[in-house]
Amino acid sequence: MYKIRDVEFSIEFMREHGYKRIKCKSCGSYFWGFEEENCGEAPCKLYTFINNPPTRRRYSLREMRNTFLKFFEKRGHEIINPYPVVARWRDDLLVTIASIADFQPYVTSGISEPPANPLVISQPCLRFEDIDKVGFTSGRHLTIFEMGGAHVFNKKLENKFIYWKNETIAYHHEFATRELGIPEDLITYKEHFWVGGGNAGPDVEGIIGGLEVSTLVFMMYKINPDGSLSETPIWTVDTGYGIERWTWLSSGSPAAFEVIYPDVYKWILKVGDIDIPNYVLKDITIGISSLHEFTWDTIKPVIDEVAVKHGYDHVSLESEYSMYVDLMKSLDFSKSILFLIKDGGIPSNVKEGYLTRMLIRKLFNIFEKRSLEYSVIEDLFYNQYNQWVSDYPEIKDIYNVLFDIIKFEYKKYLEIIKKVPQIVRSYIKKGWRDVDTLIEIYDSYGIPPEYVKREASKHGIKVGIPKNFTELVSMRHLKQSVAVEEFREPLEDKIKSMKLYTEKLYYINPYWSEANARVIYKDKNYVILDRTIFYPGEGGQKYDTGYIISPDNRSYHVKKVEAIGDVILHYLDEDSDLRVGDTVRLKIDWDRRYQLMKHHTATHILLSAIRKILGGHIWQAGVEKEVDQARLDVTHHRLPTLDEIKMIEYEANKVISKCIDVSIYTMERGVAEKRFGPKIYQGGVVPGKYIRIVEIPGWDVEACGGTHVKNTCEIQFIKILNVEKIHDGVIRFTYAAGDSAVKHVWDYYEAVERARKSLSVSLESMPEKVSELVNNLEELGDKISKLIREVQKYRVYKLINEFEKCGPYNVLILRDDIDNLIILGEELDKVSKEYILVGYNKVGRGYNMIIRVGDNYMKKGVSAKDIMDYFIKYLIKGGGRGEDKYARFGGVGDVNKRSIEEVLIKYAEEHRTE
Template sequence: MKYMTGNEIRKAYLQFFKSKEHLILHSFPLIPENDPSLLLIGAGMAPLKPYFTGKLVPPSYRVTTSQKCIRTDDIDNVGRTARHHTFFEMLGNFSFGNYFKKEAISWAWEFLTKVLELDTDKLYVTIYPDDKEAYDYWHNMIGLADERIFKFDDNFWEIGEGPCGPDSEIFYDLGPERGCGKPTCTVGCDCDRYLEIWNLVFTQYNRTKDGKYEPLAKKNIDTGCGLERLASVIQQKESNFETDLIFPIIEKVIAISGGDYSDPRQKMAMKVIADHIRAITFMISDGILPSNEGRGYVLRRILRRAVRFGRLLGIQDLFLAGLVDTVLDILGDEYPETREHEALIKQIINTEEKQFSATLAQGMELLNDMMAHVGDDKVLTGAEVFKLYDTYGFPMELTEEIAGEQGFKVDKDGFQAAMKEQQDRARAAHTKVSAKVATPDTTKLDQSKLVNDESAVKATIAMIGKDGVEISEARDGQEVTIILDDNPFHAEGGGQLSDTGVLCAAEGKAKVTDAQALPNGLVYLIAEITEGVLRTGDAVDIAVDKQRHLNLARNHTATHLLQAALRKVLGNHVNQAGSLVTPDHLRFDFTHFSPVTQAELDKIEALVNEEILKNVPVTIEEMALDAAKEKGAMALFGEKYGDVVRVVSVDDFSCELCGGSHVANTSVIGSFRITSETGTGFGVRRIEAVTGPAALKLAKDESQELQQLAGLLKAKVGDAPAKLEALLAQLKDTEKELAQLKKDAALSDMDSILAAKEDIGGVPVVAASAQADSMDNLRDLADTVLDKLGSGVVLLGMTHGDKVNFVCKVAKGDTKKGLHAGKIIKAAAQAAGGNGGGRPDMAQAGGKEPEKLAEALKAGVQAVSDILA
């Protein structure tokens, strides 16, 4: 076995299969394309599913990839084990009906033993018990003895609906020192001795929605070989995390934190951070942004988990973005898309980490409150701890550590039960998602005869599909997919919604509600049959919704002008971070470090309208990607481009790669109005705007609203702003006077409060009810009383509806005598049906029985006496 770096292993794998006539494809993005069954790409074969099912013609019948993958099913195990990751690379070689088991097994063995030079005596395989063919190849062709071939019932690969079949796994023996020591330890044992490094899936069947296994017309090969696992074997490392693919990140974390990798607790935290920053970098580079749902939630969860473990290592400053450079040093050359979005990746990470730091502080307050209200057993319930974990991102370990320092315990069983409930709900929801691909098998279509022509008004139906299956006809009420031989509908893409319209045949009509493009560019329509019947081969008259199409084109061209204007006004650091083009409005997300001022928005809006008034032609050219980049064309964030791209230019003002609809010249846009500018919560700003008819309607609506406002103010339209400003200034003065009156009222009974002073063990103590309308005022009043006393204890209570609230302040010098505001206020609050706690010098609490206020104050005084006794 010879030493190789992780990057060398990847290159060797791809080149080996290139020598076996495989086409090397760059990794697909982590966002699945046209596959509603997947949230993220989690396996090498996932993006290739249409080729396995035969619904699309592959670019080659032999393909090899190193696919970036994200899995979060076992996120809580990351860092605890040697192999679990959120992000990993899956090496794979695939055959779409070309070769099968013999070649797959032979080439796997050749690569492992000849190229990587692994010790053949340490290799073992598993097979499906009924797969005699695989057994014969391993035993007779490769020459493995029976004792090194294991038959397991779970050697059958499937992930719900779709292609599946028996598989054969290859294991490497890491040696008895890595095992459990049991006499029964062998392949399949739960210990770390026998490591699975490659899975060969013999895809023979297609599992239908109702659970049937139908033989595929062409048998396929799908293999998965974990790059990080293979590196750990070749580099002879204890785990994937010690390989050169990950450990440099850990070394950077050690340098930042000053931590100790030999400490098991710190070691786990460092592994989590190193794993998660890889996932974060690649997810953002593929167009995923933090949010509270879907892929964005996965990203946010991973990022927050990394921050939490950074805090456990004692890192208080922002640190995650600083690790991106190390990730790019390792993987940036293999995945250039990460380098292209480096600035955006770092900005989003910084902003999200900063925001979560504030959330952590809020979570700490809730944890302190939980501990203040816990029972005498000092056990935090599992439900409460899970709420901290689920809502505020507190890991149970962090809660346990903080609580333990103050003598509290965590109900771990209750926490796990709450966690399982959530996981069960998530699994139940996931099983409801259909795994179908929207179109039937399109490989029999002659794509050279299928054209996209925006001017087409007549066409022939080339194919009709229902639930992923080709049908010959569709009748009234059915929703189907339709492929035309001459298609004028523009497909959804690049943030732009699709065209809609109507198809009319001799015996039926259909309403086209959506248009989507397959990876090979073929456009299919989603349509509802509204009348009669449509059949394959029918001639149809086409009516695209022209007004919708024009409004989409207006808003899309305006989006390009907006991005160019933003860069001119705010700077070249502005990059697109998402967009939405609808017939009614446009939305554009972009990177920027602060809110855009009104003056800047006015300038941006003016620049766009200036280009509109110039009546500039919009030119569209197709050229090689390299030529487009030389021309200065900007790429859209998260979009995937082929070798030939479409370049949309507006004179020398704007030049972008884009496949969307556009106007012929800028004057068609009419006018451009910005309607809002906001932050999205992760270092990206968002502008929404309207054009054409929507901009005209906005101007009319605003004029009517201004006239209505002037009428209410009994002023002329031109005088309305000044009069409103004067009224607001008057209102502000009135609010200040009212606030002062309330404060004066709270202080007016100062004499009666001070009269309650008593001396306990030489310490002045004031316990009294007070008039206040808020906790802020009650705290201010307590501060004032303590200032008057000069030292001692102040305990104030106020009733508010059906509740009672308390504030306790203890002079700093008196805390040294053992006086503790948290303990004093807890005694008072419990006497009034509540609970509470806090710091030695300040605490606040509440109760549910306001009628017991006097009794509660006495209890507080008694607590002071008990402490000083």
């Protein structure tokens, strides 16, 4: 869509070094070289560096990273620590896809200053658009890689340039030739036009030995909604040096995996009993570099050709190389999983957690396909941990959690694989839609497509698995995360068009409970003031309530407060006689505000306590501060134990008892990130050039816009009230602080005291007495259950002769207690294999229902879940869960024997069985 200008790179550097602009005869792209006929990048040119590295010496990955960073540091660039791979500071990305993503959009748009300028960083990045190519290309494609970014942010409007195209390419050339010793005539620069993250600009790609090792982007445009380009105020040098690729180039190894994972690579080859000589791997890698597509079908002819050349049986080499490819995938996927978990990407079915679970299940599928034991998976993560913990010490925090998560996910994987037959049957009955169905099953259940294909074939359905299946799935999820332009409500448009401003007194002093202000706008439902002490509902903290007192001393109750941009709206219970220009008195409900302040500061304290006890993977996933209690959602894979909860509460209260002054100050975004790191963004994206920092020295630092107490002593104490798992990967802590915590403790005490009196025992004897009563109840329950089963067994022999026909089916329709009907169904199974039992019972305004199907009917394709779907569609409004054998559901509708029969007849007519 966008074209590069012919003269874009006709710069001094190219002229000085004798580079000419040439059109590649193979791909048609323009590049800068000497007398070459092609651009030098595979497949236009095969790899020449395998067993023939062009560098002065070989480098390890760590050496290459440090060499790159030190090279630019010596040339005035400040080294910046890498950001997490989960991009919580962005609302348009799930994961960090490039080093420049650390500084978009605020720095690149000119809103905020960078942490340094120029700067250099080696940023671990995740990309999934090439996931299905991993392993096939010997390490050219990876899901996780380090991007060496040397970044400059030039202020175009002020004509303040640090450096631009000439210096950028010159630095790259100097790094390659003088630092690494690569001959100049091996380097070509291929023109391209880069687009990403809403920005664009011309770029050149550094090509050496057939391998693209760098991309040098000159980001100077913003992409407008209509697709047109407009210049940005900041012209950004966005370079991406592929640290793994440079390392691979310097090693000349047939596989990048050997130099990225030296020790783990050797270990996993032994695990897989791989014994392919390097000279064979070399020829395969060079042969594959000639390809445009990378699938098993495309690389198989290359392997066969190499087999003939070296006298191998081609079937044996294909088999061994196929195993090799899978093991290389497992190296890449396991590192991505490790880094995702490190940065709080706990496996789940949403957001970054979906990507973690997707990778974990792909890994499990590889090991299952290759008949490798689960213990080998644990050994793989143990080896990966040891490989990376020196370079990324924060990995130490997740050692125990890592193995807990992998074990937990493996159990879930085995459970879902058992359900493949019934899941596939249910989709067949709904109507198979080929790839769409395959993706939907993968999205909903995480079932590998190979399992689905195998099961569907049993039903005569041929399933084609796209070669880029995982890429399709992952990109669908990544696209869902991209922010679209928010729809603006009429009120928001109206307020922003008025260009009003409200001074936020609650930031100047959150302890002010009264103040004067002037009315600057009045509507029927709300007023806008020039200044206010009323805090709007933001960041999970509830808004303030209180009163606005008019000049004639009339009080108007403020029921809600809302912020729109720089304006604060005060909603009143009634239309007021306030007028623009009136000076009014403000009074907030101080007790309510003070309790909310305690809860907000308590949230910061509790979050760091949870992180200390459960691990560094903990990130805030949601929060709400009410007056009575508060809740904090965090990323974690399982419910904490009682001992862990006690330790968390103990650590939080220890901080409170130390009476630490809470520091609140405003910092320029770049300075804050440099000083504290990305963990300040626990609450998500914080817009603007300046951010408000709330620090509890020695304990917690966060970017936060809420109101807080001055000293931790004011919180009094924190009481955790409940801990629950709200969905995979997220644990919710409900808690109270201050007076609310005291009230909850007394409520608990009074409840215990009432129970103690009812049992007529001392407090110390209560646990023993309760256990005794529970045991007695269980014994009584067992006796009652046995009696009920005997009754239902007798009842079955009576009902066996009372089946009615609905179409071809023997049907029994009964109204009774649902628990009784469940037992009756189990007994019915012992005497009949051909039946449909429909049970129902009225509960409140609706009905509870069950369906049970005999084994012979199931073999003919009759499914309790499918019948349930018919009842939900045609008879009741409700929902439920079911499988082929049994379904339980409920809802509101006209449920009786006749209406049930009508639904069953409809089902029978539309589901003919043999």
